[in-house]
Amino acid sequence: xMPLPRTVIIGxxxxxxxxxxxxxxxxxxxxxxxxxxxxxxxxxxxxAATALVGPSDIAWPIRSLVRRHRNIRTLxxxxxxxxxxxxxxxxxxxxxxxxxxxxxxxxxxHAYFGHDEWEAFAPxxxxxxxxxNIRRKILVAFERAEFESDPQKRAALLTFVIVGGGPxxxxxxxxxAELTRRTLPGEFRAFDPQSSRVILVESNARxxxxxxxxxxxxxxxxxxxMGVEILTGVAVTHVDAKGIARGDEPIEAAxxxxxxxxxxxxxAKWLDTLSDRAGRVVVGPDLSVADGIWVIGDxxxxxxxxKPVPGLAPAAKQQGQYVGHLxxxxxxxxxxxxxxxxxxxxxxxxxxxxxxxIADFPHLRLKGRLAWWLWGIAHIFFLIGARNRIAVALNxxxxxxxxxxxxxxxxxxxxxxx
Amino acid sequence: xMPLPRTVIIGxxxxxxxxxxxxxxxxxxxxxxxxxxxxxxxxxxxxAATALVGPSDIAWPIRSLVRRHRNIRTLxxxxxxxxxxxxxxxxxxxxxxxxxxxxxxxxxxHAYFGHDEWEAFAPxxxxxxxxxNIRRKILVAFERAEFESDPQKRAALLTFVIVGGGPxxxxxxxxxAELTRRTLPGEFRAFDPQSSRVILVESNARxxxxxxxxxxxxxxxxxxxMGVEILTGVAVTHVDAKGIARGDEPIEAAxxxxxxxxxxxxxAKWLDTLSDRAGRVVVGPDLSVADGIWVIGDxxxxxxxxKPVPGLAPAAKQQGQYVGHLxxxxxxxxxxxxxxxxxxxxxxxxxxxxxxxIADFPHLRLKGRLAWWLWGIAHIFFLIGARNRIAVALNxxxxxxxxxxxxxxxxxxxxxxx
Numbered sequence: 001x002m003p004l005p006r007t008v009i010i011g012x013x014x015x016x017x018x019x020x021x022x023x024x025x026x027x028x029x030x031x032x033x034x035x036x037x038x039x040x041x042x043x044x045x046x047x048a049a050t051a052l053v054g055p056s057d058i059a060w061p062i063r064s065l066v067r068r069h070r071n072i073r074t075l076x077x078x079x080x081x082x083x084x085x086x087x088x089x090x091x092x093x094x095x096x097x098x099x100x101x102x103x104x105x106x107x108x109x110h111a112y113f114g115h116d117e118w119e120a121f122a123p124x125x126x127x128x129x130x131x132x133n134i135r136r137k138i139l140v141a142f143e144r145a146e147f148e149s150d151p152q153k154r155a156a157l158l159t160f161v162i163v164g165g166g167p168x169x170x171x172x173x174x175x176x177a178e179l180t181r182r183t184l185p186g187e188f189r190a191f192d193p194q195s196s197r198v199i200l201v202e203s204n205a206r207x208x209x210x211x212x213x214x215x216x217x218x219x220x221x222x223x224x225x226m227g228v229e230i231l232t233g234v235a236v237t238h239v240d241a242k243g244i245a246r247g248d249e250p251i252e253a254a255x256x257x258x259x260x261x262x263x264x265x266x267x268a269k270w271l272d273t274l275s276d277r278a279g280r281v282v283v284g285p286d287l288s289v290a291d292g293i294w295v296i297g298d299x300x301x302x303x304x305x306x307k308p309v310p311g312l313a314p315a316a317k318q319q320g321q322y323v324g325h326l327x328x329x330x331x332x333x334x335x336x337x338x339x340x341x342x343x344x345x346x347x348x349x350x351x352x353x354x355x356x357x358i359a360d361f362p363h364l365r366l367k368g369r370l371a372w373w374l375w376g377i378a379h380i381f382f383l384i385g386a387r388n389r390i391a392v393a394l395n396x397x398x399x400x401x402x403x404x405x406x407x408x409x410x411x412x413x414x415x416x417x418x
Numbered sequence: 419x420m421p422l423p424r425t426v427i428i429g430x431x432x433x434x435x436x437x438x439x440x441x442x443x444x445x446x447x448x449x450x451x452x453x454x455x456x457x458x459x460x461x462x463x464x465x466a467a468t469a470l471v472g473p474s475d476i477a478w479p480i481r482s483l484v485r486r487h488r489n490i491r492t493l494x495x496x497x498x499x500x501x502x503x504x505x506x507x508x509x510x511x512x513x514x515x516x517x518x519x520x521x522x523x524x525x526x527x528h529a530y531f532g533h534d535e536w537e538a539f540a541p542x543x544x545x546x547x548x549x550x551n552i553r554r555k556i557l558v559a560f561e562r563a564e565f566e567s568d569p570q571k572r573a574a575l576l577t578f579v580i581v582g583g584g585p586x587x588x589x590x591x592x593x594x595a596e597l598t599r600r601t602l603p604g605e606f607r608a609f610d611p612q613s614s615r616v617i618l619v620e621s622n623a624r625x626x627x628x629x630x631x632x633x634x635x636x637x638x639x640x641x642x643x644m645g646v647e648i649l650t651g652v653a654v655t656h657v658d659a660k661g662i663a664r665g666d667e668p669i670e671a672a673x674x675x676x677x678x679x680x681x682x683x684x685x686a687k688w689l690d691t692l693s694d695r696a697g698r699v700v701v702g703p704d705l706s707v708a709d710g711i712w713v714i715g716d717x718x719x720x721x722x723x724x725k726p727v728p729g730l731a732p733a734a735k736q737q738g739q740y741v742g743h744l745x746x747x748x749x750x751x752x753x754x755x756x757x758x759x760x761x762x763x764x765x766x767x768x769x770x771x772x773x774x775x776i777a778d779f780p781h782l783r784l785k786g787r788l789a790w791w792l793w794g795i796a797h798i799f800f801l802i803g804a805r806n807r808i809a810v811a812l813n814x815x816x817x818x819x820x821x822x823x824x825x826x827x828x829x830x831x832x833x834x835x836x
Contacts, residue, residue, distance in 0.1 A: 037561060037828040054474040056825035061557075063605045064822070073607040076561040076828070095565070128829050139479075143455060143494040147513070187481045189491040387816045387824050391809060398805045404482070406805050407474035410455040410494070411546050 004029045004071070007327060008089055008099035010079050012039050012062040015297030015316035016105035022324025024069030027331050031097055033089070035078040037061055040127060041383055043313060044392070046168055048131040050138065050175035051405040055128045057391040060384055079106070082270040084290060101292045101327050104267045104281070105320065108298040108311065111263035111278065118239040122256040125168060134257060136410045138176065141254045143410075146190050152252075158196040159253035161244055163236050164260030165202030166210070167350040170219060172257055173200040174353045177226040182403040198228045199253070201246055203235035203260075208358070210310070211348055215358040218367040222352040236260070262311065267299045276301040285340030287323055292330070294323045304343035313382075314346050349375045354400055422447045422489070425745060426507055426517035428497050428685075430457050430480040433715030433734035434523035440742025442487030445749050449515055451507070453496040455479055458545060459801055461731060462810065464586055466549040468556065468593035469823040473546045475809040478802055497524070500688040502708060519710045519745050522685045522699070523738065526716040526729065529681035529696065536657035540581060540674040543590070552675060554828050556594065559672045561828075564608050570670075576614040577671035579662055581654050582678030583620030584628070585768040588637060590675055591618040592771045595644040600821040616646045617671070619664055621653035621678075626776070628728070629766055633776040636785040640770040654678070680729065685717045694719040703758030705741055710748070712741045722761035731800075732764050767793045772818055 005028045009016045012034035020032045038059040047053045063074035075097070081090040082104075088096040110124030123133055138160070145157040162173045177198045184193035200207065200223065207223075207230060208216040220230055231246060238245035243253040261278075268275035273289050274282040280301035287294045287302065296302075297316035302309040309315045322341050329338065347361035349371075357371040366374060376396065383389050395406050423446045427434045430452035438450045456477040465471045481492035493515070499508040500522075506514040528542030541551055556578065563575040576598075580591045595616045602611035618625065618641065625641075625648060626634040638648055649664060656663035661671040679696075686693035691707050692700040698719035705712045705720065714720075715734035720727040727733045740759050747756065765779035767789075775790040777783065784792060794814065801807050813824050 037557060037826075054472040055829060056472040056827055059827055061605075061826045064826070067605045070607075073564070074605075075565060076558070077565070128827065132829065139455060140494070146491070147493060147495070187479075187485045187492075189488075387812065387822070390812055391824070394805065394808055394812070404805070406809070408455075408479045408482070409474055409477055409546065411473060411550065 005100040005331065006031070006098060007101040007103070008033065008097055009103040009105060010034075010089065011105035011107060011297070011299075012036075012074075013042070013105060013107050013297060013316065014313045015107075015299075015320040016103065017062070017065060018317040018320030019103050019105065019296065019324045020066055020072055020320075021069070022321045023327060024066070024072060026071065026328050028071065028101070028327065030069075030072040031075055031099075032062065032066065032072060033075045033077050033079060033091075033097070034062055035076070036127065037063070037076050038128070039065055039384075042126075043379060043382075045125055045128075045131055046171040046175060048128065048407070049125055049134040049172065050179060051135050051408040052175065052399055053392055053395045054407045055131065057388055057395065058383070059128055060388070065384065079270070084271065084293065099292075101330070102294070103320075103323055103327075104271070104293070104295045104299055105297045105316070106265035106267050106299050108262040108264045108278075108280075110258050111261040112258070113261060115239070118258070121241055122163060122239045122244075122258040124258040125172070132411060135407070137255055138179070139408060139410050142184065142188065142193065144254070146188050148190075154191060155197075156243065156252040157254045158191065158193075159199065159243070159251070159255070160196065161199045161201060161251060161253040161256045163201050163239075163244070163256065163258050165200055165204070165207030165230070165232065166259060167208065167348075169200060169202070169257075169259035170207060170223065171351055172259060173198055173228045174223060174226060174351065177223070177228050178354060178403075179405070181227060183399075183405050183408075194227075199251065200228055200230045201234075201236055201244070202230070202232045205233055207232065208350060211350070211358060211360045212365055215360055215365060215367055218356075219350070219352045219358055222356045226353055262298065264299045267295060271295070286326065286338050287319060287341050294326070296320055296323055302341065302343070304341060309343045310345075312348075315343055318343060349378065351375050354396075423518040423749065424449070424516060425519040425521070426451065426515055427521040427523060428452075428507065429523035429525060429715070429717075430454075430492075431460070431523060431525050431715060431734065432731045433525075433717075433738040434521065435480070435483065436735040436738030437521050437523065437714065437742045438484055438490055438738075439487070440739045441745060442484070442490060444489065444746050446489065446519070446745065448487075448490040449493055449517075450480065450484065450490060451493045451495050451497060451509075451515070452480055453494070454545065455481070455494050456546070457483055457802075460544075461797060461800075463543055463546075463549055464589040464593060466546065466825070467543055467552040468590065468597060469553050469826040470593065470817055471810055471813045472825045473549065475806055475813065476801070477546055478806070483802065497688070502689065502711065517710075519748070520712070521738075521741055521745075522689070522711070522713045522717055523715045523734070524683035524685050524717050526680040526682045526696075526698075528676050529679040530676070531679060533657070536676070539659055540657045540662075540676040542676040543586060550829060553825070555673055556597070557826060557828050560602065560606065560611065562672070564606050566608075572609060573615075574661065574670040575672045576609065576611075577617065577661070577669070577673070578614065579617045579619060579669060579671040579674045581619050581657075581662070581674065581676050583618055583622065583625030583648070583650065584677060585626065585766075587618060587620070587675075587677035588625060588641065589769055590677060591616055591646045592641060592644060592769065595641070595646050596772060596821075597823070599645055601817075601823050601826075612645075617669065618646055618648045619652075619654055619662070620648070620650045623651055625650065626768060629768070629776060629778045630783055633778055633783060633785055636774075637768070637770045637776055640774045644771055680716065682717045685713055689713070704744065704756050705737055705759050712744070714738055714741055720759065720761070722759060727761045728763075730766075733761055736761060767796065769793050772814075
């Protein structure tokens, strides 16, 4: 029996996982490699960072998601390079994996605009460890404030700066504002949590620039009503342990969170190929960079109908399925050139608070409570598995009814585990 | 107005928390100090360590549990000493807290019988970070086994040794056996998880020595049916990265978990007072070691009716309430000697599998399914808050029906966060 062609997929996010699933049962031996053992539902990651849901509510072991496809094996490993000539993927443990077809779906990390030293003071949010770290940072600031006698230092502990006014920044700011206004009041003796400042900094003229202007204006008003201070039009010029500078204006803050930019993973370097300014690999209309090598999701700079495809979960999923389809064609011996990838935009959604959201669809704009319900139903629907749907719905219901947060734990305590 | 007498409680476990709550509204300013921000439901901690429930399902922010008592403040801090003469508690950040009344409820940690170097290879289970670490250790062993080609090394990766046959050791062994026999089969391509060995090592002649002999025998049979190998009568003589030695017999195992002994926290040293062999402070019949200073829970060696009080949650709770009552008496000016502490034993419960448990009550012994239901209902009942009860019940139901585990996440991945 001839050995099956080998497909290697790097990355178990929305793109890599959908590609793997679309190859379930196909005549290829698939290896799905990720440096973490879980697939993450990133759209709700900000809720884990703000103690609303637990990490296990929004993540699933990758191998359990593909268990029924006997032709797919899952490998926990860290890729450090790709040899296009030898057609192997190199891992950091010295092993390498040979491929006939390769799909690179390694996503993106935060970008600090050339100031990597800021990362230590302003963590970003991409995986569960980031979320747990941010959760700890926020909760510890309140704990320290309770026993800080210097008013200026206490004020800095109670100031939360979020850099970046995209959906993640807006959602983080809204969540922290609710934490200070709704969850924590009554629990501290030395200060009123409602006196906390939550500051959202955006260098553009308005927040949520990818949404239509009226929706962005609605989000601005909603956040302001919740006590969030929105500072637009001036970029952050410095970040350190004391806080940030915005232009020339210093803002003292013990907690600075980064939601300002992303940088693609080093796939372009691995593949020794062209990348755009954000480090994304420039791919052909069929998402390939070479024969039998594709790059998808946030790692790729993709055009569709002459427009750049946004870095959203549905786009990554569509690309994964598209490449899965191309590989199946190859396996069945079809050689004619494939149709180029076409992105079907399903709309933009963002939550502002536990009651308000904005929805920007091709033919429909919604804001407020109805948009929130739409947002909630869509996200519950896209969660994998009944258990997680119930768990997340339960946490939302709980927070809605009582203001409480189920996951307010400071784990990995510095003195023990740092 | 005269300042209120100051009560300091060190430790937010079952003992410290119940003491604090019993002082809610009393004419004393209470400071509750813990080095973690959460109260932990330790009886279910082994389920968090084996991915059945999430950490946030079994823990609550201490300050949210006492928020309605305005005379109680909560302090996240690490105590490093007590000055009995000055009547102050010293913290590691250089601050100190003065007290009129002091309650020490700092619990216990694992003890390695003088071999502290074993801890690096055989972690114990006392807090959520321990649980997350153990969960990662177990799950990573399977991940490594999938890509280990040397059969001997793979066998070591698939061998799980639990040292200590008390309730925690039995519960861990049962849970890991279910993981290998029920949750994981079908997810790996290079081996069958059912070929894993789960070995429970106990130096006494039988496991669960605090239970009646027939119940212990039942647990032994149940575990054996689930595939757990039980080795009794010989103590562990060595632990290292390769595994353990049991007497002269080496057992290669990548995962060794420690459930063999506890050592009280250093309270006896802080208080410069007498302790027993396990480091527990020897207290008087009213749990005091000096005027206005009490030691309770696992930190204290307590006698009741001439018998030592066991290190169980109900015992710690009863002691916390008893001392709270004594402090209230003092506050109201009563000076006559109090009644000595009397422990009301409510029975021993332990689970063996998701279907079987054993229950040893003063006038009733139960084993099997009925005991499991009793165990389950009791534990759900004692969880704090509707949200957690529903979340834990949901996870149990899910595991029961599907064999799946909701919290199988490897967080704090070595390469990123070590």
